[in-house]
Amino acid sequence: MAPDVLLTDEHSDFRQVVADFAREEVAPHAEQWDVDHHFPTEAVRRMGELGLFGLHAPAEYGGYGDFTSLCIAIEELGRVDQSLGITLEAAVGLGINPIATFGNEEQKSRWLPDLIAGRALAGFGLTEAEAGSDAGATRTRAELVDGEWMINGSKQFITNSGTPITSVVTVTARTGTRENGRAELSTIMIPSGTPGFTVEPAYRKLGWNASDTHPLTFDGVRVPEDHLLGARGRGYAQFLATLDDGRLAIAALALGCIRACRDHALDYAGSRKTFGVPIGSKQGVAFQIADLDVMAHTAHTLVYTAARMKDAGADPAAFKRIAAITKLQTTEMAVSATRIATQIFGGYGFMEEYPVARFYRDAKILEIGEGTSEVQRMLIARGLGLPVE
Numbered sequence: 001m002a003p004d005v006l007l008t009d010e011h012s013d014f015r016q017v018v019a020d021f022a023r024e025e026v027a028p029h030a031e032q033w034d035v036d037h038h039f040p041t042e043a044v045r046r047m048g049e050l051g052l053f054g055l056h057a058p059a060e061y062g063g064y065g066d067f068t069s070l071c072i073a074i075e076e077l078g079r080v081d082q083s084l085g086i087t088l089e090a091a092v093g094l095g096i097n098p099i100a101t102f103g104n105e106e107q108k109s110r111w112l113p114d115l116i117a118g119r120a121l122a123g124f125g126l127t128e129a130e131a132g133s134d135a136g137a138t139r140t141r142a143e144l145v146d147g148e149w150m151i152n153g154s155k156q157f158i159t160n161s162g163t164p165i166t167s168v169v170t171v172t173a174r175t176g177t178r179e180n181g182r183a184e185l186s187t188i189m190i191p192s193g194t195p196g197f198t199v200e201p202a203y204r205k206l207g208w209n210a211s212d213t214h215p216l217t218f219d220g221v222r223v224p225e226d227h228l229l230g231a232r233g234r235g236y237a238q239f240l241a242t243l244d245d246g247r248l249a250i251a252a253l254a255l256g257c258i259r260a261c262r263d264h265a266l267d268y269a270g271s272r273k274t275f276g277v278p279i280g281s282k283q284g285v286a287f288q289i290a291d292l293d294v295m296a297h298t299a300h301t302l303v304y305t306a307a308r309m310k311d312a313g314a315d316p317a318a319f320k321r322i323a324a325i326t327k328l329q330t331t332e333m334a335v336s337a338t339r340i341a342t343q344i345f346g347g348y349g350f351m352e353e354y355p356v357a358r359f360y361r362d363a364k365i366l367e368i369g370e371g372t373s374e375v376q377r378m379l380i381a382r383g384l385g386l387p388v389e
Helices: 009-036 041-049 067-078 082-102 105-117 235-271 283-311 316-350 355-367 373-383
Strands: 121-125 141-145 148-159 166-177 183-191 197-199 213-224
Touching (some): 009 041, 009 067, 009 355, 067 235, 082 105, 082 166, 082 183, 105 166, 121 148, 148 166, 148 183, 166 213, 183 235, 235 355
Parallel strands (some): 121 166, 141 166
Antiparallel strands (some): 166 183, 197 213
16 A cells, blocks of 8 residues: 555554454444444443544643544544444544633543543534524523523534433523624533433434434523633634534544445455456446545545644634535535445345445435535635625
């Protein structure tokens, strides 16, 4: 294999460690976890022992501060099981990252050690029934009463919010109204088990069946005033910054999906015979696998070019644009890749015993989570100076 000019030797060695873990401890169970809708707590703890949750966390709390390594880990897990890949992505990007970036020293000291070690998980509650891409339409409210935040409202589609090891969920809430009439949004940390904080039954989903996703309700939830994350009224800016990192991490998950489709299709095309010859000898199949290889290489270049920009401290506006470009292109390629791979498998691709069927179901959400494809196109257009709404 040719040297990877975008990654160091240390990154390549780390990739092998994660790939070995995924092959030995995830792959044998992924199908059954999907069938049972089982959240694999023990596998998550093993990921913590490998240091995967600390890859982009501050060194003073046991992390490594390397975003490229996080993308490698998400990619390699996603190549075997997209559910476990999104568990890591959300745990770091949406769970740890806001606390590490915006929290004060007391908040970091309280929450980060267990989160970074994989002993606990955190969620991030942004989306509501009528406030997803339009986060300014948030209806959850938090009122400061006698030194406590009283929170009422609901969230939906919240990953890692109801696992046996979830310790805290950070939520966005209206904490007032600005002079221009727009909502003042803030982020507040709500520990699991707080009275009035209800984790509703898990969703029945099309894919990502082994990941944890719940609606949440808040009925008179009270937490101390010091559970405010960062400055009051900065919630909008905080989650925008959080989503920029998350978009690139989702792109790494999409890359894992594309690689899996290429590899499964290539193996199948070499072993499946029709009319006495492998189907891979037919141009109609071989050319499609060539397209999958182009997708894999394109996605790899996009993801790790952007990851290097992140680690090098790129200008936030430049990174926002490249993150949007990378997420848009890789996730739409991933959906196409699953369609191609399933077609190559023919009728077998429609059977759940073959991984391509699971990847087919898992891929669609990649175009939706952490900002839809339409949102990415809007961000890219704005980056070009177009006043698009």
